[in-house]
Amino acid sequence: MHESLREAFRNDGAVLMKDCLDDTQLTKCREAFDWAVANPGPHATSMFDGTPQRSLVDNANPLAKDRLDALVSELPFGRMFAELWGSEHVWYFAEEVFLKGGGKGARSSWHQDTSYLPWAGEHWGNAWISFQSIPKQNSLEIVRSSHRGVQYDGTTFNLDDPTEPLYGGGVLPRLPNIDAELAEDPDAYDIASWAVEPGDVVALHPRSLHGGAGVDADCPDRHTLVLRFFGDDATFRPLPDVNKHYARNGVLFGDEMAKLNQGEPFRSPIFRQVV
Numbered sequence: 001m002h003e004s005l006r007e008a009f010r011n012d013g014a015v016l017m018k019d020c021l022d023d024t025q026l027t028k029c030r031e032a033f034d035w036a037v038a039n040p041g042p043h044a045t046s047m048f049d050g051t052p053q054r055s056l057v058d059n060a061n062p063l064a065k066d067r068l069d070a071l072v073s074e075l076p077f078g079r080m081f082a083e084l085w086g087s088e089h090v091w092y093f094a095e096e097v098f099l100k101g102g103g104k105g106a107r108s109s110w111h112q113d114t115s116y117l118p119w120a121g122e123h124w125g126n127a128w129i130s131f132q133s134i135p136k137q138n139s140l141e142i143v144r145s146s147h148r149g150v151q152y153d154g155t156t157f158n159l160d161d162p163t164e165p166l167y168g169g170g171v172l173p174r175l176p177n178i179d180a181e182l183a184e185d186p187d188a189y190d191i192a193s194w195a196v197e198p199g200d201v202v203a204l205h206p207r208s209l210h211g212g213a214g215v216d217a218d219c220p221d222r223h224t225l226v227l228r229f230f231g232d233d234a235t236f237r238p239l240p241d242v243n244k245h246y247a248r249n250g251v252l253f254g255d256e257m258a259k260l261n262q263g264e265p266f267r268s269p270i271f272r273q274v275v
Contacts, residue, residue: 001083009084009125013147013208016194017080020201021129025075029129032071033225036064036097043251055105060094060252068095068227069272077127077201077229078274084203085123087231090275091267094252096126096226098212103220107213109162110178112146113206115154116166117250118239118257119266123231128202130224136195138219140202143178143209144190151207152176154246171240178209229274236260 008015021029041061069092072078078090098108113119113126128140152175154166163175181188193213196202204210206228215222236257238248249257256268 001080006084006086009203009205012142012144012192013205014142014144014192014210015084015203016196017201017203019199020076020080020127021199023199026129026131026199028071028074029225030131032064032068032095033097033131033223035067036061036095036225037099039063055101055108056097056099058095058097060096064095068092072227072272072274075227077125077227080127080203081123081125081229081231082275084125085231085233087123087233088275089273090229090231091234091271091273093228093230093271096228098222098224098226100212100215100222101220103215103217105215105222106159107179108211109155109157110143110175110209110211111155111157112152112209114151114237115172116239116246117206117252118237118248118260119206119230119234120237120263121230121234121266123233124206125229125231126204126206127227127229128204128224129227130196130200130222131198132219132221132223133198134196134222135219136193138213138215138222139193139196140204140210140212142192142204144192146209147205147207149209152209166246167240167242169242171242178211230266230271234266236262236264236266238262 005015040058041063044058072092082090153172156164158164163177165174239246241247256270
């Protein structure tokens with residue numbers, strides 16, 4: 001791996017890995033995506049429900065765990081993240097599924113995954129796999145270097161108020177209205193985004209401020225499978241204990257997370273080790 005890729009991930013919090021998956025690997029990922037859409041799990045939601053911008057999101061479907069644990073052992077992401085981070089070991093956390101279609105799916109609000117999940121440390125990475133050719137204007141967007149900046153409150157993904165706090169009460173700083181600020185000043189934030197082709201993968205540190213652009217008539221569908229990994233420098237960070245849905249452990253693997261305390265290595269036998 002070229003040092004420029006490691007440096008980009010370390011400094012920017014995201015990097016494009018061109019031609020990361022071969023045709024066979026991409027086909028297996030597509031099969032996993034299609035199965036997930038047809039068999040949603042208990043965490044599946046319809047983002048922006050009740051609006052024409054409705055889209056499907058699913059996380060850590062327990063029905064898919066065995067097949068995805070087997071799949072990740074056939075994919076290059078363990079070694080890829082080990083090299084990006086400089087980690088001796090890599091574990092697979094879980095998947096996230098996004099389906100935007102019909103040319104009407106709205107952008108996903110700016111957020112940090114670490115507002116919703118009890119994660120800290122340098123060695124976290126999401127592998128974003130899209131199955132269509134996605135123009136830059138319809139692709140994932142990241143605020144460069146934000147993974148090293150402020151940890152903001154989460155958003156409730158309210159279309160009318162994209163910064164509506166998840167926790168509130170001032171326990172975390174409220175999200176800035178990034179889209180509004182960019183509309184006034186296109187240089188207000190340093191945004192990273194790439195056109196992607198099938199087989200390309202965007203590697204993202206989940207503490208980065210990011211949002212997925214919407215679909216439109218020119219790019220009517222975006223089907224994305226996200227596979228999440230962590231390494232040696234991954235620790236447990238309890239969430240603010242003020243939201244009954246997300247308190248302390250988040251909503252994923254709650255029983256396993258209940259066994260971890262602030263600053264302890266993020267480890268559990270439930271997570272498949274891939275390196």
